Amino acid sequence: MARLEVDSLTKSYGSVQALSHTSFAVEAGEVFGFVGSNGSGKTTTMRIMLGVLEPDAGEVRWQGRPLDREVRRRIGYMPEERGLYPRMKAGDQLVYLARLYGLDTAAAQQAMERWTTRLGIGERVGDEVQKLSLGNQQRVQLAAALTHSPDILVLDEPFSGLDPVAVEVMSEVLREESARGAPVLFSSHQLDLVERLCDRVGIIKNGRMVASGTLDELRRTEHPQWILDGPAGTSWVTDIEGARVIANEGSRTTVEVRRPGAEQQVLQAALALGPVREFAPARPSLTDLYRDVVSSDDPKEGER
């Protein structure tokens, strides 16, 4: 089956436990957002996928088989430390890298032209990489990950430092690559972008995958929240069992419901005091979910 599986990866650097039984899977044709605080283990996971690092335990599989050199050659990788030669012209560099991946000169040239045009840097291929802006260097780096039409894409913070137009282009390209059938895995701290772009999200904390799934699946693991626009303040909620105020601003109150039916009591209590202008379930954003998961002392260890 065409899926990229990370199975119970464990890795220490000396006394630092970077990964601890980290598991998740990215299906072919899916965009997967890999999020977590600084130092939570994202880059370590990706480096293990690429074979740059050896895990202490666990493995990564593609189509059910452990990744070997051949499969790794079919990965398009954008490393966090951008690995371009500063004095080489962008176009020459892309052709050179594509040839390392096995394309002949004509195909490499064609792929370079196609991707630099697509990524909006067609005019800059004659410039030395060091003379490009950081954002344009990043576009070159993405082009380098794409020229050999990879089967799998693994991108370490591809969006950091990009302007809004470049973010849009990069997002479209990732969507197109997944539609072509590649699993696309990328890390990012831009949670609004991850929410918009990804089919599924994995949240890693201290080297453990603490939540993964579609946004709706992640929301289902939470206690439902309701927003009510009615009485001012929060004192009218305090006596309702299974209802807890988590935010209040003037007449707008967000209530977390820990007992089914408690939301109806919240509504009745509000109506008893006056008009209710709005009463609706809240849909927490990825930022809200992330905050809850990452600040929780009780990670759902090993959850997939």
Ligand SMILES: Nc1ncnc2c1ncn2[C@@H]1O[C@H](COP(=O)(O)OP(=O)(O)OP(=O)(O)O)[C@@H](O)[C@H]1O
């Ligand atoms: N070469 C190394 N030697 C020692 N410790 C390391 C090394 N590389 C990473 N670490 C440690 O391993 C842990 C995981 O780091 P990693 O770079 O994988 O995190 P990350 O999630 O990619 O972080 P960021 O979001 O900041 O890029 C951190 O505690 C980090 O300090």
